[in-house]
Amino acid sequence: xxxxxxxxxxxxxxxxxxxxxxxxxxxxxxxxxxxxxxxxxxxxxxxxxxxxxxxxxxxxxxxxxxxxxxxxxxxxxxxxxxxxxxxxxxxxxxxxxxxxxxxxxxxxxxxxxxxxxxxxxxxxxxxxxxxxxxxxxxxxxxxxxxxxxxxxxxxxxxxxxxxxxxxxxxxxxxxxxxxxxxxxxxxxxxxxxxxxxxxxxxxxxxxxxxxxxxxxxxxxxxxxxxxxxxxxxxxxxxxxxxxxxxxxxxxxxxxxxxxxxxxxxxxxxxxxxxxxxxxxxxxxxxxxxxxxxxxxxxxxxxxxxxxxxxxxxxxxxxxxxxxxxxxxxxxxxxxxxxxxxxxxxx
Amino acid sequence: xxxxxxxxxxxxxxxxxxxxxxxxxxxxxxxxxxxxxxxxxxxxxxxxxxxxxxxxxxxxxxxxxxxxxxxxxxxxxxxxxxxxxxxxxxxxxxxxxxxxxxxxxxxxxxxxxxxxxxxxxxxxxxxxxxxxxxxxxxxxxxxxxxxxxxxxxxxxxxxxxxxxxxxxxxxxxxxxxxxxxxxxxxxxxxxxxxxxxxxxxxxxxxxxxxxxxxxxxxxxxxxxxxxxxxxxxxxxxxxxxxxxxxxxxxxxxxxxxxxxxxxxxxxxxxxxxxxxxxxxxxxxxxxxxxxxxxxxxxxxxxxxxxxxxxxxxxxxxxxxxxxxxxxxxxxxxxxxxxxxxxxxxxxxxxxxxxxxxxxxxxxxxxxxxxxxxxxxxxxxxxxxxxxxxxxxxxxxxxxxxxxxxxxxxxxxxxxxxxxxxxxxxxxxxxxxxxxxxxxxxxxxxxxxxxxxxxxxxxxxxxxxxxxxxxxxxxxxxxx
Numbered sequence: 008x009x010x011x012x013x014x015x016x017x018x019x020x021x022x023x024x025x026x027x028x029x030x031x032x033x034x035x036x037x038x039x040x041x042x043x044x045x046x047x048x049x050x051x052x053x054x055x056x057x058x059x060x061x062x063x064x065x066x067x068x069x070x071x072x073x074x075x076x077x078x079x080x081x082x083x084x085x086x087x088x089x090x091x092x093x094x095x096x097x098x099x100x101x102x103x104x105x106x107x108x109x110x111x112x113x114x115x116x117x118x119x120x121x122x123x124x125x126x127x128x129x130x131x132x133x134x135x136x137x138x139x140x141x142x143x144x145x146x147x148x149x150x151x152x153x154x155x156x157x158x159x160x161x162x163x164x165x166x167x168x169x170x171x172x173x174x175x176x177x178x179x180x181x182x183x184x185x186x187x188x189x190x191x192x193x194x195x196x197x198x199x200x201x202x203x204x205x206x207x208x209x210x211x212x213x214x215x216x217x218x219x220x221x222x223x224x225x226x227x228x229x230x231x232x233x234x235x236x237x238x239x240x241x242x243x244x245x246x247x248x249x250x251x252x253x254x255x256x257x258x259x260x261x262x263x264x265x266x267x268x269x270x271x272x273x274x275x276x277x278x279x280x281x282x283x284x285x286x287x288x289x290x291x292x293x294x295x296x297x298x299x300x301x302x303x304x305x306x307x308x309x310x311x312x313x314x315x316x317x318x319x320x321x322x323x324x325x326x327x328x329x330x331x332x333x334x335x336x337x338x339x340x341x342x343x344x345x346x347x348x349x350x351x352x353x
Numbered sequence: 354x355x356x357x358x359x360x361x362x363x364x365x366x367x368x369x370x371x372x373x374x375x376x377x378x379x380x381x382x383x384x385x386x387x388x389x390x391x392x393x394x395x396x397x398x399x400x401x402x403x404x405x406x407x408x409x410x411x412x413x414x415x416x417x418x419x420x421x422x423x424x425x426x427x428x429x430x431x432x433x434x435x436x437x438x439x440x441x442x443x444x445x446x447x448x449x450x451x452x453x454x455x456x457x458x459x460x461x462x463x464x465x466x467x468x469x470x471x472x473x474x475x476x477x478x479x480x481x482x483x484x485x486x487x488x489x490x491x492x493x494x495x496x497x498x499x500x501x502x503x504x505x506x507x508x509x510x511x512x513x514x515x516x517x518x519x520x521x522x523x524x525x526x527x528x529x530x531x532x533x534x535x536x537x538x539x540x541x542x543x544x545x546x547x548x549x550x551x552x553x554x555x556x557x558x559x560x561x562x563x564x565x566x567x568x569x570x571x572x573x574x575x576x577x578x579x580x581x582x583x584x585x586x587x588x589x590x591x592x593x594x595x596x597x598x599x600x601x602x603x604x605x606x607x608x609x610x611x612x613x614x615x616x617x618x619x620x621x622x623x624x625x626x627x628x629x630x631x632x633x634x635x636x637x638x639x640x641x642x643x644x645x646x647x648x649x650x651x652x653x654x655x656x657x658x659x660x661x662x663x664x665x666x667x668x669x670x671x672x673x674x675x676x677x678x679x680x681x682x683x684x685x686x687x688x689x690x691x692x693x694x695x696x697x698x699x700x701x702x703x704x705x706x707x708x709x710x711x712x713x714x715x716x717x718x719x720x721x722x723x724x725x726x727x728x729x730x731x732x733x734x735x736x737x738x739x740x741x742x743x744x745x746x747x748x749x750x751x752x753x754x755x756x757x758x759x760x761x762x763x764x765x766x767x768x769x770x771x772x773x774x775x776x777x778x779x780x781x782x783x784x785x786x787x788x789x790x791x792x793x794x795x796x797x798x799x800x801x802x803x804x805x806x807x808x809x810x811x812x813x814x815x816x817x818x819x820x821x822x823x824x825x826x827x828x829x830x831x832x
Binding site: 010031050053054058059060061062064065068069071072073075076078079080081082083084085086087088090091094097098101104105106108109111112150153154155156157207275298299302305306309310314317320321324325327328349 | 379411412413414415418419420422423425426428429430431436437438439440441442444445448449450451452453455456458459460461462463464466467468472511518519520522613620660661718734760761762767770774775776782785789792793830831
C-alpha cells in the first residue's frame with residue numbers, strides 16, 4: 008500500500024465521519040420543524056444537537072482540506088467542477104450554521120421563522136448536494152486530458168448522482184429520527200419513534216436501489232461487495248429496530264448504514280478518485296493526483312498524533328451531554344421566549 | 354475578465370471574513386481572562402461579565418466560521434490552477450489547521466456554551482481556554498500558508514514537472530515573514546477585541562449602568578489594549594523591514610518610491626496625486642530619514658525604487674509589469690499606521706484616566722470610546738490590503754503569477770453568479786450582525802435567567818419531579 012492509498016483511506020474516514028456525525032444533525036435540523044409543534048418543542052429538539060453540531064461540521068472541513076493537501080489535483084478538479092453546486096452548498100452551510108446562534112436572539116416571529124426555515128432547508132440541502140457530488144465522482148463527468156471539467160451545471164445532475172443525494176438525505180433523516188428518539192422524552196420521543204419507523208421503510212427502498220445501482224448498474228456483477236451488503240443490512244436492521252422502538256440499536260444501525268453507503272462509493276471508486284466519461288485515460292486517480300511522499304509523510308505524522316486526541320475530546324463532549332432533554336414545564340418557556348437574555352447569557 | 358472577477362471575489366470574501374476573525378481571537382482571549390478572574394476570586398460580577406462578552410463573542414464566531422468555509426472552498430473553486438500546482442505545500446497547513454486547531458475550537462466552544470452548570474468550574478474554565486488556544490493555533494496555520502505565498506521557503510522545484518514540492522515543513526514555521534506577520538496579526542486581534550470590550554464598557558459607564566462591573570471590564574481591556582497596541586506598532590515596523598528584504602516591491606510601492614534612494618530616504622505623510630501613472634506626486638510633510646529607518650532599521654539604509662526593481666524582475670522573470678497598484682499600497686499603509694496611532698493615543702488616555710481613577714467622570718473619553726470601535730476594522734482591512742496587494746502580480750512570490758492561478762473551467766457567468774450571491778448574503782448578514790452586536794452590547798448586565806429557571810419558586814410552585822428534571826431543562830433552552 009502506498010502513502011497515497013493510505014491517505015485515500017484517511018480521507019474516506021473523514022467523509023464517513025462527516026456523514027455519520029452530521030447525518031443526525033441534518034436529520035434533526037430537517038425534522039425539528041415538523042416534529043416540534045410549539046416553539047419550545049422545536050427549541051428542545053434543536054438543543055439535542057446544540058453542543059455537538061459545530062464540532063461535527065469540522066469533519067467536512069477536514070475531509071475537504073485533506074483532499075487539498077494529499078490530492079491537490081483531485082481538489083482542484085473537484086472544487087472547480089462543482090462550482091455552482093458548491094456556492095449553493097456554502098449558502099446552505101452559512102444559513103444553517105448561523106440559525107443555531109441567531110434564531111433566539113431577537114424576539115420577533117418573522118426573524119425566528121426565517122432562521123427556523125434556514126435550519127430546516129439548509130439541513131436538507133447539504134446532505135443532498137454532498138451526496139450528489141460523491142455520486143458524480145463515481146458516475147463520471149466529462150473531464151478532458153488536462154483534468155478540466157468540460158460540462159455545465161446541468162451535466163452535474165447525473166441520475167446516479169441524484170439518487171446518491173436522495174439516499175444521503177433519507178439516511179440523514181433516519182439517523183435524525185432515531186437520534187431524537189434517544190435524546191428526548193414524552194410526547195416528542197413518541198413522535199420521533201413514529202417518524203423513525205416511517206422513514207425506515209423509505210430508507211430501505213432507497214438504499215436497496217442505491218446498492219443495486221452502485222454494484223450491478225456500475226460494475227456489472229451480482230454479488231455485492233461486503234461493505235455494500237453491510238450497508239443494506241444495516242439500514243434494514245435500523246428500520247426494523249426503529250419499528251420495535253429499540254432506539255439505541257436503531258441509531259447504531261442507521262449510523263453503520265450511512266457510513267457503509269458512503270464507504271461503498273469510495274470502495275467502487277478506488278483507485279480512481281474522479282472518473283472521466285470523456286476518456287478512461289483522463290480519469291483522476293490516487294496516483295496521478297497525490298502529493299509527493301514528503302507532504303504525505305508530514306501529514307501522516309500530524310494525523311497519527313492529533314486524530315486520536317480529537318476522537319477522545321469529541322467523545323468526551325458526547326459523554327457530558329448524554330442525557331435526554333425534556334420540554335421545560337416550570338414556565339421557563341415564558342422566560343425564555345419573552346426575554347432575549349436567555350440565549351444572550353450563554 | 355475571469356481573473357478580475359475571481360480577484361474581486363477573493364478580495365471581498367477574505368476582507369469580509371477578516372472583519373470577524375480578529376474579533377473572535379481577541380474576545381475569546383478576553384472572555385477567558387474574565388472567566389479566570391471569576392474562577393480565582395469567586396466574584397459573581399466576573400461570571401456575568403464573561404457571559405455578557407461571551408454572547409458578543411458567539412454572535413461573531415458564527416459569521417467568522419461560515420465565511421471561513423468560503424475561503425477554504427474558494428482555493429479549489431476559483432484558483433484551481435494554483436491549488437493544483439502548490440497544493441502539496443499550501444494545502445498542508447490548511448489540513449493541519451482543521452485537524453489541530455479547528456476541531457479544538459469548535460468542539461470546546463459547543464461544550465463551553467452548554468457546559469456552564471454541567472461541568473465543574475475548573476473544567477469549564479479549561480474549555481474556554483481551549484477555545485482561545487484553538488483560535489490562536491488556527492491563525493498560526495493560516496498565516497504559515499499565507500506567508501509561504503509572500504516568501505516561499507522549504508520547497509524544491511521538481512525538474513521533470515517544474516512543480517514546487519515541499520521538502521521542509523519546519524521552514525514554513527520559521528519563515529521570518531511568518532514569525533513577524535503572525536505575531537502582528539495576533540496583536541491586531543487583541544487590539545480589536547480589547548477596543549470592543551472597552552467601547553461597550555465605556556458606553557455603560559457613561560450611562561451610569563452597573564459602573565462598578567463595567568469599570569472592571571474596562572480595566573481588563575485596557576490592560577490588554579495598551580501593551581498590545583504598542584507591541585503591534587513595533588512588530589509592524591519590524592515586519593516592514595522583513596518585507597523590504599523579501600518583497601522590496603511591496604515596500605517601494607507603499608512609499609510610492611519610484612527611484613532608488615541610497616540613504617536618508619524621507620517618508621511622506623501625505624501625497625496628492627500618485628498612482629501607477631503619476632510618478633511625481635506632490636508630497637506633503639516629508640520626514641527626513643524615516644523611510645530608511647522603517648525599511649531597514651537604519652537612517653543610512655537604501656530603499657530600492659519601483660522602476661529599478663521592475664527592470665531587475667524583468668531580467669529575472671521575463672517581460673512584464675511587476676509593479677503592484679501603488680495607490681492602494683501607499684494609502685493602505687498610511688490608513689493602517691495613522692489609525693493605529695490614534696488607537697494608541699486613545700489607549701494612553703484611557704490608561705491615564707484609570708491610573709488617576711477618573712474614568713467614571715471622564716465624559717469625553719466615555720463619549721468617544723464607543724466610536725473608536727470602528728477603527729480596528731479599518732486598520733485590519735488596510736493591513737491585509739497592504740500585504741496582499743503588495744504581492745501582486747504574484748500569487749506566490751516569484752513562483753506563480755496570479756493570472757496563471759485562476760480556474761480554467763469556471764466561466765465568467767459562474768463567477769458573476771457566486772459574486773452576486775456572496776455580496777447579497779454578506780450585506781444581509783452584516784446588517785444582522787451589527788444590529789445584534791449593538792443590541793447585545795447595550796443590554797443590561799443581568800442576573801442569570803437560567804439560574805432563575807432551574808431554582809424552585811414562582812407562581813407555578815414546581816413539584817419535586819420538575820425539580821429533578823431541572824438539570825435537563827437548562828440544556829434544553831440554551832439555543
